[in-house]
Amino acid sequence: MARGSRYCVPFRRRREGKTDYRLRKALVLSGKPRLVVRGTLNNVIAQIIVAKPHGDEVLVSAHSRELAKKYGWKASKGNIPAAYLTGLLCGLKAKAQGIREAILDIGLHSPCKGSRVLSVLKGVLDAGINVQHSEEKLPDEKRMKGEHVAQYAERLSSNPEEYQSKFSKYLEQKLPPESLPKHFEKVKKDIISAFKSEGKKT
Numbered sequence: 001m002a003r004g005s006r007y008c009v010p011f012r013r014r015r016e017g018k019t020d021y022r023l024r025k026a027l028v029l030s031g032k033p034r035l036v037v038r039g040t041l042n043n044v045i046a047q048i049i050v051a052k053p054h055g056d057e058v059l060v061s062a063h064s065r066e067l068a069k070k071y072g073w074k075a076s077k078g079n080i081p082a083a084y085l086t087g088l089l090c091g092l093k094a095k096a097q098g099i100r101e102a103i104l105d106i107g108l109h110s111p112c113k114g115s116r117v118l119s120v121l122k123g124v125l126d127a128g129i130n131v132q133h134s135e136e137k138l139p140d141e142k143r144m145k146g147e148h149v150a151q152y153a154e155r156l157s158s159n160p161e162e163y164q165s166k167f168s169k170y171l172e173q174k175l176p177p178e179s180l181p182k183h184f185e186k187v188k189k190d191i192i193s194a195f196k197s198e199g200k201k202t
Contacts, residue, residue: 034049045086048090059099062089071194074174080114085187099129101131114143118138118139146180154178
């Protein structure tokens with residue numbers, strides 16, 4: 001494809017759809033730590049990062065795999081409830097290190113209402129970290145707890161074959177999908193209790 005003489009090739013990460021350099025520059029110039037949220041097909045990652053002359057420095061990191069390893073999470077590690085709990089875990093870790101505010105960095109993700117990215121943000125906010133946001137974009141409380149999954153499972157319960165097919169991963173973990181909201185609340189409580197007990201020790 002022909003290009004004019006003044007055409008400049010975009011940076012590699014921009015060409016690959018990985019980095020919006022204009023947005024990154026604005027975030028770095030804010031001088032605040034960045035709450036970086038990234039999602040894969042099966043997991044969610046939340047980090048508090050500061051920009052340094054030698055490169056980005058990760059102050060705090062939380063991965064949805066920690067929910068299963070440390071707090072007994074049995075459901076999917078890439079869904080909306082897991083995203084919220086990962087954000088809560090990241091926020092509590094940040095608070096324990098004296099971090100009080102951050103600015104949201106979602107990369108090239110679109111800030112769609114109720115998305116996993118904004119579920120992570122809600123978890124960080126509930127942990128007590130101040131992050132500028134728009135209230136109307138935050139996820140619905142019921143959806144964040146997984147009540148939509150529980151309701152869907154109840155509708156499918158009359159069709160055992162489809163129920164087994166859709167929720168095989170839940171059933172392998174001996175977690176009925178109808179119990180997801182209760183399981184969510186238990187894991188949330190365990191995460192908060194763990195940091196309260198650590199705070200008493202110090």
